[in-house]
Amino acid sequence: MIEVEKLEKTFRVSRHHRGFLGSLRNLVETGHDLVRAVDGVSFSIRAGEFVGFIGPNGAGKSTTIKMLTGVLEPSGGEIRVGGLVPRRDRLRHTAQIGVVFGQRTQLWWDLPVIESYTLLRHVYRVPEREFAEQLARLERLLELGPLLDVPVRKLSLGQRMRCELAAALLHAPKLMFLDEPTIGLDVLAKEAIREFLATENSERGTTILLTTHDLSDIERLCPRMILIDRGRVVYDGAVDAIRREFGSERRLVVDFENAAPDALPEGVEVEERGPARLVLRFRRDRIGAAALIGWLGEKASIADLSLEEPPIERIVAELYRRGRP
Amino acid sequence: MLADALSLWARLAGAQIRSQMQYRASFAIQSAVMFGVMVSDLAPVWILSRFFGSLDGWSFAELALLYGMVETSWASVETVLRGFENFSVYLIQGDLDRILLRPRSVILQVATRDFDARKLSRIAQGLLVLAIACFALGLDARALGWVALGVAGGTLCFAGIVMAGAALQFWTLGQAQELQNVLTYGGAAAMTYPVSIYAKWFRRVLTYGVPLAFVNYFPALAALDRTEAAGVPGFVPWLSPLVCAAVLALGMAAFARGLRRYESTGS
Amino acid sequence: MGSVRPYLQFARLAFQRRAAYRLANWTGVAVNVFFLLVHAQVLLAFFRARPGALGWSPREAVLYFTASEALLMVVGIFTDVRYNLAERIRTGEVVTDLARPVTLYYRDVAERYGTALYYLIARFPPVYLTGVVLFGVVPPLRLETLLFPLSVVLAVGVSAGLWYVACASAYFRNTASGELSALVFVNTVLGGMVVPLDFYPDWLRAIADALPFRATLYTPVALLSGKLSGHALVFGLAHQLVWLGALSALSLAIESRGLRRLATQGG
Numbered sequence A: 001m002i003e004v005e006k007l008e009k010t011f012r013v014s015r016h017h018r019g020f021l022g023s024l025r026n027l028v029e030t031g032h033d034l035v036r037a038v039d040g041v042s043f044s045i046r047a048g049e050f051v052g053f054i055g056p057n058g059a060g061k062s063t064t065i066k067m068l069t070g071v072l073e074p075s076g077g078e079i080r081v082g083g084l085v086p087r088r089d090r091l092r093h094t095a096q097i098g099v100v101f102g103q104r105t106q107l108w109w110d111l112p113v114i115e116s117y118t119l120l121r122h123v124y125r126v127p128e129r130e131f132a133e134q135l136a137r138l139e140r141l142l143e144l145g146p147l148l149d150v151p152v153r154k155l156s157l158g159q160r161m162r163c164e165l166a167a168a169l170l171h172a173p174k175l176m177f178l179d180e181p182t183i184g185l186d187v188l189a190k191e192a193i194r195e196f197l198a199t200e201n202s203e204r205g206t207t208i209l210l211t212t213h214d215l216s217d218i219e220r221l222c223p224r225m226i227l228i229d230r231g232r233v234v235y236d237g238a239v240d241a242i243r244r245e246f247g248s249e250r251r252l253v254v255d256f257e258n259a260a261p262d263a264l265p266e267g268v269e270v271e272e273r274g275p276a277r278l279v280l281r282f283r284r285d286r287i288g289a290a291a292l293i294g295w296l297g298e299k300a301s302i303a304d305l306s307l308e309e310p311p312i313e314r315i316v317a318e319l320y321r322r323g324r325p
Numbered sequence B: 001m002l003a004d005a006l007s008l009w010a011r012l013a014g015a016q017i018r019s020q021m022q023y024r025a026s027f028a029i030q031s032a033v034m035f036g037v038m039v040s041d042l043a044p045v046w047i048l049s050r051f052f053g054s055l056d057g058w059s060f061a062e063l064a065l066l067y068g069m070v071e072t073s074w075a076s077v078e079t080v081l082r083g084f085e086n087f088s089v090y091l092i093q094g095d096l097d098r099i100l101l102r103p104r105s106v107i108l109q110v111a112t113r114d115f116d117a118r119k120l121s122r123i124a125q126g127l128l129v130l131a132i133a134c135f136a137l138g139l140d141a142r143a144l145g146w147v148a149l150g151v152a153g154g155t156l157c158f159a160g161i162v163m164a165g166a167a168l169q170f171w172t173l174g175q176a177q178e179l180q181n182v183l184t185y186g187g188a189a190a191m192t193y194p195v196s197i198y199a200k201w202f203r204r205v206l207t208y209g210v211p212l213a214f215v216n217y218f219p220a221l222a223a224l225d226r227t228e229a230a231g232v233p234g235f236v237p238w239l240s241p242l243v244c245a246a247v248l249a250l251g252m253a254a255f256a257r258g259l260r261r262y263e264s265t266g267s
Numbered sequence C: 001m002g003s004v005r006p007y008l009q010f011a012r013l014a015f016q017r018r019a020a021y022r023l024a025n026w027t028g029v030a031v032n033v034f035f036l037l038v039h040a041q042v043l044l045a046f047f048r049a050r051p052g053a054l055g056w057s058p059r060e061a062v063l064y065f066t067a068s069e070a071l072l073m074v075v076g077i078f079t080d081v082r083y084n085l086a087e088r089i090r091t092g093e094v095v096t097d098l099a100r101p102v103t104l105y106y107r108d109v110a111e112r113y114g115t116a117l118y119y120l121i122a123r124f125p126p127v128y129l130t131g132v133v134l135f136g137v138v139p140p141l142r143l144e145t146l147l148f149p150l151s152v153v154l155a156v157g158v159s160a161g162l163w164y165v166a167c168a169s170a171y172f173r174n175t176a177s178g179e180l181s182a183l184v185f186v187n188t189v190l191g192g193m194v195v196p197l198d199f200y201p202d203w204l205r206a207i208a209d210a211l212p213f214r215a216t217l218y219t220p221v222a223l224l225s226g227k228l229s230g231h232a233l234v235f236g237l238a239h240q241l242v243w244l245g246a247l248s249a250l251s252l253a254i255e256s257r258g259l260r261r262l263a264t265q266g267g
Helices: A019-028 A061-068 A090-095 A113-123 A128-141 A157-169 A187-204 A215-221 A239-245 A289-299 A312-323 B002-052 B060-080 B087-093 B095-100 B106-112 B119-137 B141-172 B177-190 B200-209 B217-223 B236-265 C005-019 C022-049 C058-075 C085-091 C094-098 C104-122 C124-135 C143-167 C169-173 C177-190 C202-210 C218-224 C230-265
Strands: A002-014 A032-045 A050-054 A076-081 A097-101 A175-179 A207-211 A224-229 A232-238 A249-256 A268-273 A277-283 A302-308
Touching: A002 A061, A032 A061, A032 A076, A032 A232, A050 A061, A050 A187, A050 A215, A061 A076, A061 A175, A061 A207, A090 A097, A097 A157, A113 A128, A113 A157, A113 B002, A128 A157, A128 A187, A157 A187, A187 A207, A187 A215, A207 A215, A215 A312, A224 A239, A224 A312, A232 A239, A232 A312, A239 A312, A249 A289, A277 A289, A289 A302, B002 B060, B002 B106, B002 B119, B002 C022, B002 C177, B060 B119, B060 B141, B060 B177, B060 B217, B087 B095, B087 B141, B087 B177, B095 B106, B106 B236, B119 B141, B141 B177, B141 B217, B141 B236, B177 C022, B217 B236, C005 C104, C022 C058, C022 C124, C058 C104, C058 C124, C058 C143, C058 C218, C085 C094, C085 C143, C085 C169, C094 C104, C094 C230, C104 C124, C104 C143, C104 C230, C143 C169, C143 C177, C143 C218, C143 C230, C169 C230, C218 C230
Parallel strands: A050 A207, A050 A224, A097 A175, A175 A207
Antiparallel strands: A002 A032, A002 A076, A224 A232, A249 A277, A249 A302, A268 A277
């Protein structure tokens, strides 16, 4: 579906002088810095995949999305989406994709939702019958019924986002780009959106590329994630595997009947020590959880314990940090 | 293909009209005010012509003819291509990206983006002034033909200018909105008067630089049989449609160029 | 009214808000100069037919228009509408205003004066000097010119009052965009922006003298151009003063009624 090969994007950023004289100098002087926003990104996504595309702010995410959607021309490398070159075949390419920007609406602000949909039907040249079927389906799944006659400006954020998703799907695209679709939503609204996206992906086989800062979106929805930082891919693989590969540090909280043991096996660190309590951190590759618990059980009698996998946020934050000098 | 584009234009424009109708009272007042603009535009011309008799040999009715021609063509462009006037905003706020994400012509989408139905009343006012002026001057069919040719050419010319102005925003990062306004509103204001009254360099700018003289001045000279008296070769008014079409072509080319620049720089 | 200090603060903020957009000021200068060029040349052309009409020399006429274009932004009739009261009411921002112990009318006046000071420094000199240099017209140095600053101060006050009154319907209908555009075009004609009132037909002159609009532009501009002395000068300043008082009283009356309405309707 998507083939990206050594993708590059370099921006020329003009150097700005400050102050009054500086602003005059800016008018005549053309100093530039070259900034490499995307630096040799390669990946491929098969039809039907649901991929999380994440990275810190300024990592080159949105630049990559803009190139994938045909808004920006790459300065190097190649992109094929469904066999098309996005920028060159803009009209055909944009007809086969759906795009949602969480921060910006694609609906007509002062008009009832249904009017935006009718307009989009004409923009995308969707035949009347297909449109009716698709709208009926989306109306049911996203519970749009009571919203269709309300002007967009009067919708709540969660309601609006449901309407945005439907708007992006009216022409039944095979591929969707979602940029922060859950930003600013409450728990219930978030869950509704996630459930819909999961259905859309599993039942209709829509390929989805999801950009988000909310990693619980990714954990809930995406079997695979691509992590990008400073213009490069730093991780591309299963979301589960990232725990095994990078998140090898686990946490064990143990409460003892009596005093906690003093000595500990090799490779176990103490995060917190109370009279009858230990909070331990240990690495999966050094010692197994069962072995550690067994060892502790021999030294003292255990009253209660809990084992925590590291939250994915921490693993990802760790990965971001690794790239820094 | 063209019918398809026109129907989409009408639909998108219609959506804007319905949006504006949400604030009905304000809409009505503003339409009335737009019509009143005519009074404030023409009042100085009337006051001065009344006081001084004529302007370089042009009577008030003749000046009104010039105004009617330029106003009708500029108002038509403001109606049809309204979005190009606000283009700097789309560039700064990122609306252009959304436009590029839709499988339709960028020009078509920009054109209708801020369609303003109130501008229709400005076309009406331009036509009204034009009709009264033509009647007062007793123009015959041949002269009316020249007037129509001027208005049609003027529409192309202003379309080219407003597109070129929008193209300018690509290079100035949307900070040249006022310069765009000088070319359009300022140009229209300058053309309310015969080009002959201006200093030589200003005349040159209006003939060869931003060739607004071809919008109303030369066609009006032909309509009034004044070419010879004004020292303008007889073939010049015939060039009007050509020159105006060339301005449109240049404007579109500049816009396309700017768009390519945007796509390659993202800013 | 309470302490003067918060209002000084509003004035300072308004000044800084304008000062933040330096490039915009220079493009604005270009716009003023363009219109100056057009209208000054038009006036000169009219004067060619009747030099010395009504005791106005062509130079004085050009000087008049130069001053008018240079003062336009200072007195603020065309000031950008984004921060006006009507807009604050429409967006509901007025609630924060109401939470402060501040009279909205005085706040508007303070912001007008802050803005005026900025334009007096950044806009007036370059535009006026350009006119003086391009047309070689030297402003007359007379004793009366000393009253020019006073006249500008009064003009800004009247302009603020007119804006406030035009915005007033926003208290009751949530929008005043129609009224504001009406204010701009009525002020263009009756304020003597393009043509000195002296050239108006008697009946129109009588209307213009009675209404407040000439106080915003004609009076200071004619004064600076040396065309206001004796009785006319006394009348001009008195007219400004009387209308400033009347508009202030009207604005304060509107404010107390409008606020009561906002309080009961919840904005």
